[in-house]
Amino acid sequence: MEITINKTNLSVIQGDITNQTTEAIVNAANPGLMGGGGVDGAIHRTGGPAILEECKEIIARQGRLPTGKAVITGGGNLRASYVIHTVGPVWHGGGRDEAELLRSAYRESLRLASEKRLTGISFPSISTGAYGYPLDEAAQIAVGTVVAFLKEQETSLTDVVFVLFDARAYDSYRSALEEIADGSHAA
Ligand code: ADP
Numbered sequence: 076m077e078i079t080i081n082k083t084n085l086s087v088i089q090g091d092i093t094n095q096t097t098e099a100i101v102n103a104a105n106p107g108l109m110g111g112g113g114v115d116g117a118i119h120r121t122g123g124p125a126i127l128e129e130c131k132e133i134i135a136r137q138g139r140l141p142t143g144k145a146v147i148t149g150g151g152n153l154r155a156s157y158v159i160h161t162v163g164p165v166w167h168g169g170g171r172d173e174a175e176l177l178r179s180a181y182r183e184s185l186r187l188a189s190e191k192r193l194t195g196i197s198f199p200s201i202s203t204g205a206y207g208y209p210l211d212e213a214a215q216i217a218v219g220t221v222v223a224f225l226k227e228q229e230t231s232l233t234d235v236v237f238v239l240f241d242a243r244a245y246d247s248y249r250s251a252l253e254e255i256a257d258g259s260h261a262a
Contacts, residue, residue: 078255080222080225081226081230083230083233084233085225085236086237087218087236087239088236088237088239088245089239089241089244090238090240091117091240092117092118092198093117093120093121093122093153094154095154095155095197095238096155097195097196097197097234098157098193098195098196099150099156099157099159099191099195100155100157100158100238101158101159101184101196101198101201102114102159102160102199103161103162103163103199103200103204104162105162106140106162107134107139108130108131108134108139108140108160109130113204114199114204114240121152122151123151124151125149125152126158129148129149133146140161140162142164142180143161143162143164143175143177143180144161144179144180145159145161145162145180146159146160146161147159147160147191155197157193159196161201163176163202163208164177164180164206165202166207174212174216177201177208177216178216178220180201180202181198181201181217181221181224184196184198185221189228189230192231193232194231194233195233195234195235196235198237199238199239200213200217200239200240201213203244210243211247211251214244214248215251217248218237218248218251218252218255221235222255
């Protein structure tokens with residue numbers, strides 16, 4: 076499933092984000108930037124120790140990364156040249172600003188990519204694993220935020236890809252994109 080917004084192709088695929096060839100991939104990190112499980116663990120395993128070294132330097136310089144913010148490192152051994160590390164919200168039931176913090180994680184990642192004049196960025200499903208955000212709600216926020224950003228700004232991005240690890244997440248993101256495409260005739 077793919078639509079075009081301004082000059083950017085926005086697509087939803089099922090796959091492993093560590094194999095993506097976009098110039099940047101996004102990591103669903105935690106505030107300590109020390110690696111962990113899920114997609115974070117996979118990115119550090121495949122990318123090698125150089126990414127963690129850069130993360131440690133960032134933490135030493137600026138402290139822990141607040142929820143909703145993003146930072147960028149090199150991609151180490153990944154096919155992507157850069158990793159954008161962002162922290163999504165932990166789901167507490169919806170009353171702790173989770174939706175706005177999730178929007179912010181996507182927006183800040185896109186803003187960094189755009190500032191660096193990157194050509195492509197791949198996103199995982201931020202917050203829907205260990206952080207427990209309900210999948211369908213997260214998918215609508217993720218797709219809605221990216222579409223709004225691309226409509227509002229001229230960017231360097233030719234490709235934005237949502238890379239979903241399993242079929243259930245893929246279906247959820249594809250439905251969210253279809254809904255938006257139908258609503259705005261963006262396809
Ligand atoms: P969070 O802590 O933000 O919830 P997780 O890594 O636990 O992050 O999960 C986020 C999503 O990433 C989940 O949907 C999970 O299935 C998915 N995921 C795990 N490994 C990969 C991978 N290699 N590529 C893409 N997505 C992945």
